[in-house]
Amino acid sequence: MTTILMASHQDPVDLWRDALAMEMPELEFRAHPDGGNLAEIDYALVYWAPHGLIASLPNVKAVLSIAAGCDHILADPQLPPHLPIVRMVDDFLAAMMAEYAVYGVLHFHRDMHYYRREQLQSQWSRAWPLYTPDTSVGILGLGAIGGDCARKLGALGFQVHGWSRGPKSMEGVICHHGPDGLLEMARQCRYLVCVLPLTGETRGIINERLISAMPKGGFIINIARGGHQVDDDLLAGLDSGQLGGVFLDVFNQEPLPSEHPFWQHEKVWLTPHVAGELMPRSCAKSVAANIRRIEAGEPALDLFDKERGY
Numbered sequence: 001m002t003t004i005l006m007a008s009h010q011d012p013v014d015l016w017r018d019a020l021a022m023e024m025p026e027l028e029f030r031a032h033p034d035g036g037n038l039a040e041i042d043y044a045l046v047y048w049a050p051h052g053l054i055a056s057l058p059n060v061k062a063v064l065s066i067a068a069g070c071d072h073i074l075a076d077p078q079l080p081p082h083l084p085i086v087r088m089v090d091d092f093l094a095a096m097m098a099e100y101a102v103y104g105v106l107h108f109h110r111d112m113h114y115y116r117r118e119q120l121q122s123q124w125s126r127a128w129p130l131y132t133p134d135t136s137v138g139i140l141g142l143g144a145i146g147g148d149c150a151r152k153l154g155a156l157g158f159q160v161h162g163w164s165r166g167p168k169s170m171e172g173v174i175c176h177h178g179p180d181g182l183l184e185m186a187r188q189c190r191y192l193v194c195v196l197p198l199t200g201e202t203r204g205i206i207n208e209r210l211i212s213a214m215p216k217g218g219f220i221i222n223i224a225r226g227g228h229q230v231d232d233d234l235l236a237g238l239d240s241g242q243l244g245g246v247f248l249d250v251f252n253q254e255p256l257p258s259e260h261p262f263w264q265h266e267k268v269w270l271t272p273h274v275a276g277e278l279m280p281r282s283c284a285k286s287v288a289a290n291i292r293r294i295e296a297g298e299p300a301l302d303l304f305d306k307e308r309g310y
């Protein structure tokens with residue numbers, strides 16, 4: 001019998017139990033804190049599990065992330081160092097993230113921020129639109145999620161740029177890479193969308209340097225992690241007019257403290273970390289596929305790479 005223990009304070013246990021039962025009826029499902037005999041647990045399926053929980057599973061073979069990022073696992077100081085960690089890569093998650101990215105870009109591109117202000121003053125006032133084929137969007141991170149954002153924004157007729165760590169080629173996307181590539185891309189883009197993993201190299205990357213490289217009045221959409229943005233630099237960019245607006249789903253501190261200036265800022269649009277949810281009926285497929293691979297002695301797909309940090 002193969003046994004999985006789920007530990008998450010926010011994901012729906014019942015939906016995960018049902019979805020895994022459909023994909024892998026032979027798997028025994030348990031949910032923390034009712035893990036039973038912890039020596040029987042083969043896999044941990046986690047999102048912000050209590051620190052020390054994974055270390056208390058003597059026979060666990062892998063940690064499966066209920067998130068694309070693994071920051072919530074690495075934050076556990078007692079995490080056994082050699083345990084394989086499997087990221088969540090899921091088409092529906094990528095599609096949801098791309099929906100948000102498209103929505104954020106279109107919100108600003110079709111002047112919804114402007115029309116809302118005008119509406120509240122009962123003003124019938126038309127803004128002249130930009131020509132989409134001349135308008136560039138830059139995607140920071142061209143992975144599973146960024147690639148889908150790039151394809152969908154390209155299908156809407158934008159000029160799409162993308163930035164990755166190593167060189168990449170993607171049809172219809174002007175690709176940049178490495179530290180120089182970032183500013184080269186930012187200089188050309190009215191809209192930037194961040195879908196990077198949070199690593200030592202990417203923390204604080206949405207900063208004064210990046211903002212000032214963008215054309216004046218540009219817009220940033222961050223749906224990756226709050227640690228990518230320097231809050232004071234965003235606020236300074238918004239207040240000086242260098243930035244026309246930002247759409248933020250993620251924050252340095254979550255929940256965003258009630259006194260944070262983002263809440264009331266008229267150029268900030270924010271949501272409470274909801275850009276991409278992990279739907280059990282879709283994600284259970286990759287969890288089951290990876291467990292089957294590991295049980296067959298094969299490496300899991302989408303293994304977290306400790307050297308790269310993502």
Ligand code: NAP
Nearest residue numbers: 068069141142143144145164165166196197201223275276
């Ligand atoms: P992924 O497939 O691993 O792709 C990561 C991309 O970022 C790759 O293109 C990678 O470049 C690039 N990258 C990494 N480090 C870089 C660096 N130093 N410089 C330039 N590019 C760099 O990741 P994913 O599945 O698309 O997920 C991305 C992130 O989205 C996750 O880590 C998570 O934090 C975030 N996320 C947020 C939500 C939400 O609800 N807000 C939901 C899901 C995911 P290479 O191609 O060269 O490797």
